[in-house]
Amino acid sequence: MATSSQGLRTGIQVVLGIIIIGLAYFLYQSITEPYDRIERQQEITERTRNRMGDIRAALIDYERDSASYPDSLEILLEHIRRDTVLSTRQDSIFGEPINLDSLLYSPRTGKRFQYTVNDTGRVEVYLLQDPDTDDQIGTLEEDPTQTNVASWE
Numbered sequence: 001m002a003t004s005s006q007g008l009r010t011g012i013q014v015v016l017g018i019i020i021i022g023l024a025y026f027l028y029q030s031i032t033e034p035y036d037r038i039e040r041q042q043e044i045t046e047r048t049r050n051r052m053g054d055i056r057a058a059l060i061d062y063e064r065d066s067a068s069y070p071d072s073l074e075i076l077l078e079h080i081r082r083d084t085v086l087s088t089r090q091d092s093i094f095g096e097p098i099n100l101d102s103l104l105y106s107p108r109t110g111k112r113f114q115y116t117v118n119d120t121g122r123v124e125v126y127l128l129q130d131p132d133t134d135d136q137i138g139t140l141e142e143d144p145t146q147t148n149v150a151s152w153e
Contacts, residue, residue, distance in 0.1 A: 047107040048130055049152060054094045054103060055113065055128055056137050056148055061086060061093070069126045073104045073115045108132045116140060123147075 055076070062079050063069050070076045077100060080086045090097045105112055114129040121142040128137040139146040 044108050045133075045135075048133075049135060049150070050095075051103065051107060052113065052128060052130065052135065052137055052150070054098055056150070057093055058086065059126065059128070060148060068119065068124055069117050071117060073113065077104065106130050106132055118142075 055073070058076055058080050059069060061083070062076055065079075065083070070079065080100060080103075086093060108130070109132050111131040114127075114131055116127045118125050118127075118140045123142050123144045125140060125142065125144070125147050126138045127140045130136070135151055137150045138148060
């Protein structure tokens with residue numbers, strides 16, 4: 001009789017140990033998963049903003065060379081490919097080598113950045129927008145102080 005109650009007691013302890021380990025794992029996952037998700041979102045936001053900053057640097061270079069902004073991002077991309085300084089010294093201009101094939105697309109969802117030029121006023125301005133968030137660089141209003149300003153800076 002004593003051995004059967006000893007065996008039952010050991011069995012219950014093993015089952016409770018397994019339940020405790022399972023609950024500990026569930027608790028660990030419920031704490032770390034939201035944090036990991038937030039970190040991934042912050043990294044994607046940082047990558048998107050860096051890519052928009054690279055486009056801004058190329059727009060500034062284009063404007064410096066031709067005294068106006070390009071009508072489209074395709075024209076800007078061709079300028080980057082043709083310009084020997086931009087293509088050979090990417091590290092010093094963009095901070096790192098860039099992939100020109102993905103430059104015009106948001107890392108967040110792969111949608112193309114939205115780009116608009118307003119050349120009807122006294123001052124030519126542009127607006128570069130991330131299609132997935134409210135992040136933008138520039139303005140369409142004739143305020144030259146907002147021309148190359150990013151919304152997150």
